[in-house]
Amino acid sequence: MLTTNPFDDDKLHEECGIFGIWNAETASAMTALGLHALQHRGQEAAGITSWDGEHFHTHRAMGHVAGNFDRDEVIRGLPGRVACGHVRYSTTGETALRNVQPLYADLASGGFAVAHNGNISNALKLRRELVRRGSIFQSTSDTETIIHLVATSAYRTLLDKFIDALRQVEGAYSLICLTPEGLIACRDPLGIRPLVMGKLGDAIIFASETVALDVVGAEYVRAIDPGEIVIVTEGDIRSIRPFAPMNPRPCIFEHVYFSRPDSIVDGASVYTVRKAIGAQLATEAPVDADLVIPVPDSGVPAAIGYAQQSGIPFELGIIRSHYVGRTFIQPGDKVRHLGVKLKHNANRALIAGQRIVLIDDSIVRGTTSLKIVQMMRDAGAKEVHMRIASPPTRHSCFYGVDTPERAKLLAAKLDVPGMNDYIHADSLAFVSIDGLYKALGQERRAAVRPQFCDACFTGDYPTTLTDQDDLGASTDQLSLLAERVI
Structure with a gap:
């Protein structure tokens, strides 16, 4: 196969974009539109999960949003007023439907779907521990570790289980999670990956970029703060900050290349x-x-x-x-x-x-x-x-x-x-x-930590890199690390 896009092939590629909406009559159709606007963030596969108040419905496919989610029968198969979606770009690892998000599992508390932008830098260590405890993984995605951590948490409520899971992960994540209890959106304590909130009538929307809000006609409300978890339920929006405050380090390359130029x-x-x-x-x-x-x-x-x-x-x-x-x-x-x-x-x-x-x-x-x-x-x-x-x-x-x-x-x-x-x-x-x-209107002084994650230029990584530092990893584990298919 010949790729006739020589200029894009030697670029850094953002690996995914996420979109979620609560209380919209055509939630899955709106999610498809939002994913169209985020297509530049991941062009290999796309998926949408909806919830109709009783059941979860999922459609995932390889390829672009167009051609997979522009057919009436697909949207009709994703009923409900709540939905979340994901566009994906994999790295050198396996290209397979099992790694396409949103990932979904039936937990003791009910269905749980998650769409993730980022990378868990201690996913291999967590995975080894979870497998030893009896977890059975269905994908090679680092995102699946979050589902297993939630499922095995000893805390009582789903929200507490979710917070407990996030306390154990390292790296970068913006997440949109769909549960029977509500829609959850969160951003890692350093805010490495972006996430914004918008409003369209009575509907609440979360997306990787503001351009996705523009496409569906929504009003930009604000960015989700680093370390913030927003929970949207029927008639209620709550914001909690369960993590210790940290100096934010959002990815500077969002400004250089990743984000669409019409985004904020x-x-x-x-x-x-x-x-x-x-x-x-x-x-x-x-x-x-x-x-x-x-x-x-x-x-x-x-x-x-x-x-x-x-x-x-x-x-x-x-x-x-x-x-x-x-x-x-x-x-x-x-x-x-x-x-x-x-x-x-x-x-x-x-x-x-x-x-x-x-x-x-x-x-x-x-x-x-x-x-x-x-x-x-x-x-x-x-x-x-x-x-x-x-x-x-x-x-x-x-x-x-x-x-x-x-x-x-x-x-x-x-x-x-x-x-x-x-x-x-x-x-x-x-x-x-x-x-x-x-x-960017800022100054990078050596006496203080920089205001952005600029590790690709400087080597100053803002988090520990447990899996990278694990020199004792086996060949199979290193192969899995190379996949980083999120």
Whole structure:
């Protein structure tokens, strides 16, 4: 199989998006719409679970929301005024229906469905302990450990069991849980992964991004606070904070790449922040050039900011076709090269003879940047300068983001001049970590903990990484760790 999306394949991928709604006449249909808006967060599989007051109903499928949840018979099979949904992107592990969320189980207290954005960094240790106590796992997902922890908790009420479970997990999580007692939404004490709340008439909605609220016509109420649990029941909304307060560390890459530019994250417009990052990049790494060209689509806002700050004209030098997905042909080298051009093509008449500045959001393995630079040279560019709207990605993420092992990250192996030699550009520069914080209106001082999780750039992980540090793990356990299929 040939993937004709060379620019997206070498990106960091957010592994999932979640959506939940309480007290809506067409809850499952609204959830499907919300998941459409979150499709960029996970494009491999999708699922919806609804509750009609007596029974739970679930439909999960591989592929996009469109084609799986736009059929009347599917929505009719998900009745009820309450629903939660999930879009998923797996990493290197098993791609199987059993790992598609929401995960559901019948507990002593009744049905329990959970949709999870994040990654439990001690899931393997917990899983081993639970299996020894008799738990039988049905998936390879770290999310399933939460269900087993709730099921085996000695506390009496479901809410207390849920809190007890969360006290035992490490890492990052935003959760939406559907139970007969109500809809539960929560965020880990550091707030690494995002979660917001909205309102549509009498309906209460939770989602990974505000854009999902926009799509269903809901009003944004607020972000769920780090460490907060919100419980929605008939006629009542409660908020509790059962965990010790911590300095929040939301993921900084939500602003750089993950979130849609029309979303609001941590009170800031993602589009505005990305333009500000581009402007900061122009200040830190100017270049004498004729055109500023974005790598579509994620590089566009930063390129606009760079162009405005530098005074160099902004142009669309790479044209993307939005009508090509995957092509199922056996690729030889020549066919593969032609397949790449189906998705992105250089605007040759614009580029020929010009000194250009290419703006992209990140460099991961470097294979994408190498292809783009070569594409510009083949189109006749006189000079090709690469500018990146984030610092070098030197460390893997263990909080729900698909990143290669560190040995495969280009910035972990080479310094910036070495990276420039690898991609064959005339020059290469990244925005500094201090510049990134400045674009976000903050300051990253060494004397205090940073306001974001920036571990992919700095290696400063805000939580313990029990499973990663377990050097005694067996081959099978390490294989399971590599899957991280959430």
